[in-house]
Amino acid sequence: MATDPLPADSETQLRIGADGLFVDAAHEEAFIRAEWETLGTRVRQIGLYGALAFLSATFTDLSVLGATGVYWALLAARFVILGWGIGLARLGRAKQVDSVRRVAALLLGFELSIMVLFLLVVLAYGGSADYHAITALALIFAGYAYVPILRREALWVGGVFTALFAIVVWTALHFDTKFVSIAVVLFGFANVAGWQIAVSLSRSMRLAWLDRRRLQTEARAAQEARRHAEQSEENLERLFDATPMPLVLARLSDSRVLRFNAAAKTLIDPGNRLSEDIFTMDFYADPAQRGQLLARLQAEGAVRQMEVRLKTVEGLPLDVLVSTRRVRFAGEDCVITGMVEISAQKALEHQLRALAYTDPLTGVQNRRGFFAAVERAIQDAPAGVGGLCVILIDLDHFKQINDRYGHPVGDEVLVEFAQIVLSLLRDGDVFARMGGEEFCVLLSQTQAAQALEIAERVREFVAAHPFQTSVGVVRLSLSLGIAGCDAPIQSIDAVLSMADQAMYRAKQGGRNRSALYCA
Numbered sequence: 001m002a003t004d005p006l007p008a009d010s011e012t013q014l015r016i017g018a019d020g021l022f023v024d025a026a027h028e029e030a031f032i033r034a035e036w037e038t039l040g041t042r043v044r045q046i047g048l049y050g051a052l053a054f055l056s057a058t059f060t061d062l063s064v065l066g067a068t069g070v071y072w073a074l075l076a077a078r079f080v081i082l083g084w085g086i087g088l089a090r091l092g093r094a095k096q097v098d099s100v101r102r103v104a105a106l107l108l109g110f111e112l113s114i115m116v117l118f119l120l121v122v123l124a125y126g127g128s129a130d131y132h133a134i135t136a137l138a139l140i141f142a143g144y145a146y147v148p149i150l151r152r153e154a155l156w157v158g159g160v161f162t163a164l165f166a167i168v169v170w171t172a173l174h175f176d177t178k179f180v181s182i183a184v185v186l187f188g189f190a191n192v193a194g195w196q197i198a199v200s201l202s203r204s205m206r207l208a209w210l211d212r213r214r215l216q217t218e219a220r221a222a223q224e225a226r227r228h229a230e231q232s233e234e235n236l237e238r239l240f241d242a243t244p245m246p247l248v249l250a251r252l253s254d255s256r257v258l259r260f261n262a263a264a265k266t267l268i269d270p271g272n273r274l275s276e277d278i279f280t281m282d283f284y285a286d287p288a289q290r291g292q293l294l295a296r297l298q299a300e301g302a303v304r305q306m307e308v309r310l311k312t313v314e315g316l317p318l319d320v321l322v323s324t325r326r327v328r329f330a331g332e333d334c335v336i337t338g339m340v341e342i343s344a345q346k347a348l349e350h351q352l353r354a355l356a357y358t359d360p361l362t363g364v365q366n367r368r369g370f371f372a373a374v375e376r377a378i379q380d381a382p383a384g385v386g387g388l389c390v391i392l393i394d395l396d397h398f399k400q401i402n403d404r405y406g407h408p409v410g411d412e413v414l415v416e417f418a419q420i421v422l423s424l425l426r427d428g429d430v431f432a433r434m435g436g437e438e439f440c441v442l443l444s445q446t447q448a449a450q451a452l453e454i455a456e457r458v459r460e461f462v463a464a465h466p467f468q469t470s471v472g473v474v475r476l477s478l479s480l481g482i483a484g485c486d487a488p489i490q491s492i493d494a495v496l497s498m499a500d501q502a503m504y505r506a507k508q509g510g511r512n513r514s515a516l517y518c519a
Contacts, residue, residue, distance in 0.1 A: 014027055014210060016203055016206055016207070018199070019149075019152055019155055019199055019202070020149065020198070020199040020200065020201070020202030020203035020206070021149065021152060021202055021206070022206060029100045031205075031206055031209055032097065032100045032103075032104075032150060033096070033097060033100065034209060035205065035209055036094075036095075036096060036097050037095075038205075039148050039150070040091070040092040040093070040094065040097065041092065042092070042146070042147075042148050043088055043089075043091060043092035043103065043107060043148070044088070044089045044091075044092025044093055045089075045092070046085075046088065046092075046107070046110070046146065046147055047084070047085040047086065047087070047088025047089040047091075047092060047110065048085055048086070048088075048089040050081075050085055050110070050114060051081050051082040051083075051084065051085025051086065052082070052085070054078055054081050054082070054114060054117065055078050055079070055081070055082050057078070057121075058074070058075050058078055061074050061075065061121070061124075064124075064125055065124060065125075070124050074117075074120065074121060074124060077117050077120070078117070080113075081110070081113055081114060081117060084106075084109075084110050084113065085110065087106065088106055088107060088110055091103055091106070100150070103150065104150035104151040105151070107147065107148075107150055107154075108150075108151060108153060108154050108157070111143055111147055111154065111157055112157060114139070115139060115143075115157065115161045115164075118135065118136070118139060119161075119164055119165065119168055122165075122168055122172075122173070123168060123172055126172065126173065127173065127174065128173065128174045128175070129169045129173040129174065129175040129179055129183070130175075130179060132165075132169075132173070133169075133179075133183060133186070133187075136161070136162075136165050136187075137186060137187065137190050139161065140158045140161060140162065140187070140190045140191065140194055141190055141194055143157050143158050143161070143194070144158055144190075144191075144193075144194030144195060144197050144198040145194065145197050145198065145201070148202075149198055149201075149202045155195060155198060155199075158190070158191050158194055158195070159191055162187050162190075162191055165187075166187075169183075241261050241262060243261055243263065244263055245263060245338050245339070245340065246260075246261065246263040246264035246266075246267045246268075246338065246339040246340075246341075247259075247260065247261045247263070247264055247336065247337070247338050247339075248260045248264050248280065248336070248337045248339070249327075249329060249334055249335070249336050249337075250279075250280045250334060250335050250337070251332055251333075251334055251335075252326065252332075252333040252334055252335050253332075253333065254279070255279045255280040255281045256277065256278070256279055257278040257279065257280060258329065258330075258334065260278075264339065267312075267318070267320075267339065267341060268283060268310070268312055268313060268318075269312065269313045270312065270314075271313065271314060273313045273314075274313060280337075283310045283311055283312075284308070284309075284310060284311070285309040285310060285311045285317055285318075286309060289308050289309065292306075293306060293308065293322070293324065297324060297325075297326060297335065301325070301326055302323075302324065302325040302326070303322070303323065303324050303325075304323045305321045305322075305323055306321070306322050306323075306324075307319065307320075307321060307342070308320055308321075308322050310339075317343075318341065318343060319341070319342050319343045319345075319346040320339045320340060320341050320342060320343075321339070321340045321342055322337055322338070322339050323337070323338045324336065324337040324338070356368065356369075357369030357372060359432070359433040361411055361414060361415060361433075362414055362415055362417075362418035362433050363415075363418065364418050364422065364431050364432055364433055364439075365430060365431065365432035365433070366432060366433060367432065367433075367434050367435060369430075369432055370430065370432035370434065370440055370442065371492065373430040373432075373442055374388065374442060374492045377430075377442065377444050378492075380444075388442060388443070388444060388484055388492070388495060389442075389443040389444075389446040389447075389448070389451045389482065389483075389484055389485040390440060390441070390442060390443070390482070390483055390484050390492075390495045390496060390498075390499045391440065391441040391443065391451060391454065391455050391458075391480055391481070391482050391499065392434075392438070392439075392440050392480065392481040392482075392483075392496065392499035392500055392502070392503045393421075393438070393439040393440065393441065393458070393478055393479075393480050393503075394437060394438050394439075394478065394479045394480075394503055394507070395413075395414075395417065395437040395438075395439075395476060395477075395478060396476070396477040396478060396479055396507075396511045396512060397477075397511075398410065398413075398436075398437035398476075399437075401413060401474060401476075405469070405471050405474070408470070409469050409470060409471055409474070412467075412469045412470065413467050413469060413474055413476060414433075414437070416467050416468070417439075417462065417467070417476065418431070418433070418439075420461065420462060420465060421439070421441070421458055421462075424454075424457055424458050424461060425441065425454070425458075426443075426454075428444060429441060429442065429443055429444075430442035440496075440499075441454075441455075441458075443485075446485060447485055448482070448485040448516060451482050451485050451516075452482055452514060452516055455480045455482055455514040456514055458478070458480070459477075459478045459480055459512065459513070459514055462476055462477070462478050463475075463476070463477050463478070463512060477511060477512035478512065479503055479506040479507045479511050479512070479513065480502075480503060480506060480513075480514040480515070481498075481499040481500060481501065481502030481503025481504070481505070481506060481514075481515055481517065482499060482502055482514060482515070482516045482517065483495050483496075483498030483499035483501075483502055483516075483517035484498060484499070484517075498517040499517060501517060502515040502516060502517040503515065
C-alpha cells in the first residue's frame, strides 16, 4: 500500500479532531492517498451500486406516476445520477487519486443529489408520510455508516436531509400525531447514532493508519539498530552505554554476565562492590523465578515484561519488569535483558491494597478487611478445632454524642475507642469497624467462656474510661453480642446473625452488658 510522506515539521503533531478527521488538511490528504486502496473501493461501490439502485426505482415511478411529464423528468434525473455514479466508480478504480479535493467534492455532491432526488420523488408520489419514512431512515443510516467521510461537511448531510424531509412531510404529505412523535424519536436516533458511527469509523481508520506508520517507523529503526549491532561488539557496547534502561548481556550456558551498562550497574550495585566474575543467578531473590523465566525463554524465544524480584549486591529487594531475548554474541548463545524498576509502584500497590481494607477514621480493619480475615481464618483453622468466635459491639446511645457535641467530637470518641480495644485484644485477634458505631472482633480458636471474658474486659474498661475530647470528658458504654465459639462454622453470615441477636438481648436487658448467643 502506498504511503504519501507527511510534512517533515508536522510528523509528530498528528491530531484527530472531534469529527474523526485529521485537524490539519495536509495530514487528511496524506491519509486519503495512503488508504486509497480501501477508500477507493468504497467510493467505487457507492457510485456504482447507489446509482443502479436509484435507476431501478424508475419502474416504481412508472407504476405510480404513469407516463407523465413528471415521470420523464424523474427518469432523466435518475440517468444523470447514474452517470455521476459511473464517474465515481471510475475514480474509485484508479490505483492512485489525482485530486483528493475533487473526489471528496464529487462524493459529497453524489450523496446530496441522491437525497434531493429522493425528496423530489416523495413530492411527486405524495401520499402518507409513513410510506416514505422507512426509505428516508435507510438513506440516513447508509450516508453515515457506509459513505466514507472525506470532508467535514459530509457529517451534516444527514441532519440537513432530515430537516428537508420534515418540511416535505409537513407541507405535502399526510401524517398524524402518532407519526410525528415516533418520527422525532427515530430520526433523532438515526442522526445521533449515525453521527457517532461515522465519527467512530473515521477515527478508527485514521488511528489504524497512524499505528501502521508507527510500526513501520519502529520496524525500520529496529532493523537499523540490528544492523549496527551486528557490525561489531564495539557498537553493542556503545548501545549499552547510551541506553538509559538497565541492560545486561549474559551467557546462556552458565549465566555469566558478559556486558552491562551504567544504568544496570547503578540499579544492581549502587555501592560499586561488584567482583570481576558476575552471574545473574546470584541476583534473584527467589531462584524459582529464574527457572520460570528461562522456561518461558526456551519455549517462546523472548519474554516481555515479566515481574521479577531481584536483590542488589547489598541484598536489598528490588522489584523489576524484565524483558529478555535470546541472541548470538561472539559465537555464543546469550541472553540480553532489559529492566525497569517498579519498586515504588509495587509499594504503592501494597499501600492501596492496605487502604482498601482499612477504615480511614479509626485505622482498624473495615468491613471488607474483616471478611477477608474471616476467609483466612476458616482456611487456616486446624481440623477438629472449634470454629470462629465473633464479638459484635455497639456503642450505646452514640447518636446522642453526635447530636449533642457534633460529629467531629463523635469521631474523636471513635478513634480513642478503637485504640483502647486494640490494646485489650490478643495478638492474632481481628478488630474491625463494620459501619457507623458498630464494631466487630474476630477470635480464632476461642471457647465461649474465654470469649465472654474478653468481651467483659473490654466492656468494663470502656465503661470506666474517661474519653478526653475537645469539649471535655465523654463517657461511653457498650452492648456486646457473642456467637459461634464452640462448633465449626461454615457461614460467617450465620455467626454475625447470632451475634446480632445476642447484642439485641444485651440492649433489651438495659445496655452496658454482654450477652452470649444460645440456640
